[in-house]
Amino acid sequence: MDSFEPILGSTSAVSPQALETAIDRVTGSIHSDARTRHLSTAHLPDRQVVLKVIERLDWLLFPGFFGPREISDHTLRNHVSSVIHEVSYRLFEQITRALRYEQSIDHDTPGRNGRSVECDTRAGSIVTSFISTLPEVRRKLSLDVQAAYDGDPAAKHTDETIFCYPGLRALSVYRLAHELYRLDVPLIPRIMAEYAHSETGIDIHPGARIGNSFFIDHGTGVVIGETTRIGDHCKVYQGVTLGAKSFPKNEMGEYLRTVQRHPTLEDHVTVYAGATILGGDTVIGAGSVVNGGVFLTSSVPPGHVVRAPKAELTLRSNPEMPPGNYFI
Structure with missing residues (x-):
């Protein structure tokens, strides 16, 4: 068992009474909340x-x-x-x-x-x-x-x-x-x-079903939910979310945890950066491409490209442009 050895004199400037009060309060907090403790592990x-x-x-x-x-x-x-x-x-x-x-x-x-x-x-x-x-x-x-x-x-x-x-x-x-x-x-x-998530910034639930030859490019911010299904030869880029659209409940108001809540990607689907695809009934057909930034909650037939409306660009001069030639 790991133990903590206090360093002598290290708390000499701290009020002993204040420490004892804090110790009592933290101990009481632990005893009173069974959700956040396992005293016998x-x-x-x-x-x-x-x-x-x-x-x-x-x-x-x-x-x-x-x-x-x-x-x-x-x-x-x-x-x-x-x-x-x-x-x-x-x-x-x-x-x-x-x-x-x-x-x-x-x-x-x-x-x-x-x-x-x-x-x-x-x-x-x-x-x-x-x-x-x-x-x-x-x-x-x-x-x-x-x-x-x-x-x-x-x-x-x-x-x-x-x-x-x-x-x-x-x-x-x-x-x-x-x-x-x-x-x-x-x-x-x-x-x-969650270890892999903390190491890579990529969150793949172990329940997801992922086929052969899968590639996550760059990866940061990718989320793949528990009931996601991904076919063979698919590719996703950074910031892609394959998530749940809603959480169905039973007559008792409890979440139905065994139904498919996340989308399906059929074979040879590419999803570009920042796209969000939600819903257990959302199917992206084989050979389709979902462009970056798309927000999608409905199915796509095979062999299609989905793109978001083009943003309107506005250009104006920068009054704080520094002097000199910075053109390449």
């Missing part, structure tokens, strides 16, 4: 361990790019074996914690911290299934790498897209998180997705 996943799992999986997704650099044909299997054993051990512990967390929430027993044979058995099955998906994840990411290279004339080599492109980084974490999401793992896929 043995059943919660450890975010740092989850991030370590992502790091190790990078060693399998892109060996030689990340992790050990000296890997040969003779040592490759040993490398793969070592990583898979470590990932399996770490992931099993985090998944069984997440399952116990879900169990405690469902049964309203937040103090439940012991082992659960049911959760352990299910976690073991999930880890086995997840590890078996890694070859397919690698195949999809290889296509994403090629799509990034083919889609960006500034790229000099596919290696550059792996090392440098935030879109590919976000996709690599998404494709791992998506497999865990499909296996009904609670909490951990969202931890992974």
Whole structure:
């Protein structure tokens, strides 16, 4: 357990009485609000361990790019074996914690911290299934790498897209998180997705369904919602939102969380910077292009271009233009 060691004399200029009062008030605040505390957390996943799992999986997704650099044909299997054993051990512990967390929430027993044979058995099955998906994840990411290279004339080599492109980084974490999401793992896929979001500025919900050869160019500000469906060979630019238009409710006034709320992009769709496409019944037909800045809440037939009205430009001289010749 992490602990905090105060530095002697470091608070000598601070009123001890004021500190004690603050301590009492913060303690009282924690006790009074169950939403923002877990005083007994043995059943919660450890975010740092989850991030370590992502790091190790990078060693399998892109060996030689990340992790050990000296890997040969003779040592490759040993490398793969070592990583898979470590990932399996770490992931099993985090998944069984997440399952116990879900169990405690469902049964309203937040103090439940012991082992659960049911959760352990299910976690073991999930880890086995997840590890078996890694070859397919690698195949999809290889296509994403090629799509990034083919889609960006500034790229000099596919290696550059792996090392440098935030879109590919976000996709690599998404494709791992998506497999865990499909296996009904609670909490951990969202931890992974929000880590990628904080790293890249690209927000892909692990529940989204994304096809082969997907390219996110530049990437900053891209949002792809939970029930979004994206076909093969699609491309989106920075600032694109694939979001929900409205949130349907049942007769009790509760949100229907399982219906499709986000749009569908069919194959070979390009969406340019700053476009917003909303709604679960909005389908962008195959081969269509959505121009930058478009706000769209209705479907588009295949093979069409959608553009916003052209802005009216007004030019006037700048009275604060500095002296000198700045023309190129």
